[in-house]
Amino acid sequence: MQRLFSSTFLVFILSAPILQVKAWAQTMVFNTIEEKVPPYTLPDPLTGKDGKKITSAAAWNDQQRPYIYHLFEENVYGRFPIKKIPLQFVVREINNHALNNLAVRKQVRIYLNPPANSAYIDLLVYLPAAAKAPVPVFTGYNFTGNHTVMSDTGIYLSTSWMPPKAKGVIDNKATDSSRGTDTAQWQLREILSHGYGLAVAYYGDIEPDNPDGWKTGIRTTLSTALEIKPEEWSAIGAWAWGLDRIMDYLQQDKAVDAKRIALIGHSRLGKAALWAGAGDQRFAIIVSNESGEGGAALSKRWYGETVAIINQHFPHWFVANYKKYNDNTAALPVDQHMLLSLMAPRPLYVASAEGDQWSDPKGEFLSAKHASAVYALFNKKGIDTDSMPGLHQPVGQNIRYHIRAGKHDVTLYDWQQYLRFADGFWK
Secondary structure (H helix, E strand, C coil), X not given: CCCCCCHHHHHHHCCCCEEEEEECCEEEEEECCHHHCXXXXXXXXCECCCCCECCCHHHHHXXXXXXXXXXXXHHHHECCCCCCCCEEEEEEEEEEEHHHHCXXXXXXXXXXXXXXXXXXXXXXXXXXXXXXXXXXXXXXEECCCHHHCCCCCXXXXXXXXXXXXXXXXXXXXXXXXXXXXXXXXXXXXXXXXXXXXXXXXXXXXXXXXXXXXXXXXXXXXXXXXXXXXXXXXXXXXXXXXXXHHHHHHHHHCCCEEEEEEEEEEECHHHHHHHXXXXXXXXXXXXXXXXXXXXXXXXXXXXXXXXXXXXXXXXXXXXXXXXXXXCCCHHHCCCCHHXXXXXXXXCCEEEEEECCCXXXXXXXXXXXXXXXXXXXXXXXXXXXXXXXXXXXXXXXXXXXXXXXXXXXXXXCHXXXXXXXXXXXXHHC
16 A cells, blocks of 8 residues: 555644655655645647647547657656567466355466566466356456465465565565455455456566665566666556566466456556556556556646655656656646546546545546546547545546545445446446
8 A cells, every 4th residue: 555654644644734744854745635726737638749639539549649658658657668578378276166166266477588587477367167258357466465365275375575564474575374464455256246357466576666676676687688778667667567468368368358358456556557558458447446646646736645755755666757847747748637548448447535635536536537538539428527526426437436435445345336337348
């Protein structure tokens, strides 16, 4: 979960209209009172580089979409590697009677550039045991290893670097006591009950989430093979690239319906999911769960976490150019509604939580609202209300949004909405 301070301190800062804090010799200024948000101007996703209006889906796909995508590459996330590398998919285990015969469990290792490199992604897949045909799948990253997704002793314990404060972690290594600690975030039985599968991986397999993670992650170990320098992309870029490699596996798994893959991410992993969804149009549905600053929330809107704060505390997440806008977001040539518009015309769900003001729920709603103009080019209806909806009152069609009660998390309520959303397109 994306948090900078202790919970006690967060309660204090979220009750203050404007606060200035000295920390690590840097000044952080942020606001959590709506009336204190100053005016801001958003770039129009439908105004082209030449100043002309984009009026058709063809012009969007051919001209504007590549232009906006490049602006995000240059200013926010860095570029993806152009060069392809070989992949090897090794099915390490299959259990046809998992969860008391409810599911088929597969554990797959995706080797990246074998045999020259030892980098890999461990993918945990659950599919409905009763399925008679290839099934749609929700996919995404977990925060602390596949073994945390279910209390299932058959899941291999991750051997990758783990954040020190994670449950059951000792000396940055997972232990058996961490098994099943994130089951509430995945709601596997609910997913299976809709006839869908789940494919998850640990984002730390790609790059450890710390400022020095690039030294042991793929931005270094695969830099020669991919012909890209570590500074040319970011941790979020690397994690997003890893999601594309998971998609490569899912496309060739005959038990999976590769045309119906939903990509989901929470918090920092929601940022990675959005960037992956923007670049890889094989993902049929994209879900952003409280992705906040650098994800779905507007950057130019001064509320909650800011560009300056996120760059100060997570310098590895974004490309170096993003730091140029720490104190001048007005000069940033993009904002996050333009990132969301890159999902068009695919279904997009953006969600917030009332207790997560740090992620700026209204900024996430407005971002989804402003992306709707691009969906209209494809005759797809997004969000047509200007008013922030009430709690537990989802709005929108091809772009959908809700805010729920509670904290920064993924809950059963969230999953129920995402599954209902997918049902509307897939059933």
